[in-house]
Amino acid sequence: MKNMQKYALLVYDFSKFRAEANNEVNLGDYVQSLAAKQFLPQVDAYLEREHLNEAIQEEVNCIMNGWYMHGNNWPPHPKINPLFVSFHINSKAEHILLSENSLEYLKQHQPIGCRDSRTAKLLNDRGVDAYFSNCMTLTLGNEYATEESSGEIIFADPYIYENLFGKIIRKLRRILGFGFNENLTKKKIQNRYKDVLSSAFLNNFSVTTQIEKIPSKYNHEEYFKQAEELLKRYARAKVVITSRIHCALPCLGMGTPVIYIHSQRENEEHNSRLDGILELFDNIIYVNKNKIRSSKSFSSPDQIKNADKHKMYAESLIEKVQRFIQSTK
Numbered sequence: 001m002k003n004m005q006k007y008a009l010l011v012y013d014f015s016k017f018r019a020e021a022n023n024e025v026n027l028g029d030y031v032q033s034l035a036a037k038q039f040l041p042q043v044d045a046y047l048e049r050e051h052l053n054e055a056i057q058e059e060v061n062c063i064m065n066g067w068y069m070h071g072n073n074w075p076p077h078p079k080i081n082p083l084f085v086s087f088h089i090n091s092k093a094e095h096i097l098l099s100e101n102s103l104e105y106l107k108q109h110q111p112i113g114c115r116d117s118r119t120a121k122l123l124n125d126r127g128v129d130a131y132f133s134n135c136m137t138l139t140l141g142n143e144y145a146t147e148e149s150s151g152e153i154i155f156a157d158p159y160i161y162e163n164l165f166g167k168i169i170r171k172l173r174r175i176l177g178f179g180f181n182e183n184l185t186k187k188k189i190q191n192r193y194k195d196v197l198s199s200a201f202l203n204n205f206s207v208t209t210q211i212e213k214i215p216s217k218y219n220h221e222e223y224f225k226q227a228e229e230l231l232k233r234y235a236r237a238k239v240v241i242t243s244r245i246h247c248a249l250p251c252l253g254m255g256t257p258v259i260y261i262h263s264q265r266e267n268e269e270h271n272s273r274l275d276g277i278l279e280l281f282d283n284i285i286y287v288n289k290n291k292i293r294s295s296k297s298f299s300s301p302d303q304i305k306n307a308d309k310h311k312m313y314a315e316s317l318i319e320k321v322q323r324f325i326q327s328t329k
Contacts, residue, residue, distance in 0.1 A: 007060060012026075025212040025223060028227075030223045030224050031247075032065055034140070035250075038139070045058075052080065067088040067090055067273065068097060074105075075101065086135045088115040089123075090273065133316070134310070139318050140254055144232060151238050153237070155189055157210055160185065160188040197285075198300065234251055239259065240257070241285070242261060248260045263288070264288040280310045
């Protein structure tokens with residue numbers, strides 16, 4: 001018999017804020033929602049992340065994980081029963097999410113599980129009971145882990161344009177509507193990473209991206225499908241090398257060897273999301289403008305092993321989410 005309670009899933013209509021999104025869809029956001037979806041009895045409704053205060057017809061339960069980037073339509077509607085885990089307050093949204101109105105709302109739903117330790121401190125300093133939960137995507141091994149192996153070495157959105165000239169080129173490509181160019185990207189990867197990765201990584205590899213251009217008709221189901229296909233591909237890979245935390249963290253959760261590419265930009269918006277997360281990775285390539293170095297020597301894909309520091313967070317998140325679902329039945 002179908003559960004009488006209603007459950008909602010966060011979605012991301014980037015077409016509503018095209019300027020901020022550079023006319024692009026980040027499939028990593030849909031990966032975050034897939035992490036929540038795997039625990040829901042069913043999905044009865046979609047809630048658009050940046051419009052959570054809009055009127056809804058029925059009461060719904062929702063796992064509220066993610067980065068609330070814009071925050072202009074906050075706090076959420078009272079008919080939403082939230083579980084706050086993996087909640088991120090970015091520096092550019094603090095004026096809304098740390099306002100008196102928002103803090104009062106969050107106190108009504110505390111404790112607040114935070115994706116990064118910085119967010120937890122911001123809330124604790126203002127009287128909100130908050131803790132560092134880490135990211136829900138660490139739990140994706142619950143549904144997507146597999147013993148199958150494709151033997152594929154995958155580069156997923158590695159940094160290849162870090163100097164000013166390169167950033168201008170990247171911006172122009174976006175403005176002119178050039179899509180993802182696999183051959184061009186492969187050549188740049190080989191040139192960019194030859195000093196930290198051996199030929200065993202660079203002679204035969206695949207490249208992919210989690211960024212899609214926004215089409216004329218926005219389709220959440222299609223983006224969920226694409227995000228799920230990426231997860232299944234990552235799960236079967238020999239090793240994944242990526243700058244995307246919502247690729248790297250799922251790989252940890254699914255047991256796929258991963259090398260995280262960390263840009264050491266002096267950018268608060270970028271760095272504020274990584275407090276407590278970066279420590280989960282044993283294998284890191286550091287990029288800083290034209291300089292590149294690694295946490296260790298990477299001579300063979302077969303030697304890449306993940307640390308297990310993420311496991312306690314994944315287990316705790318699964319327990320909290322399952323308890324929330326059970327309490328709503």
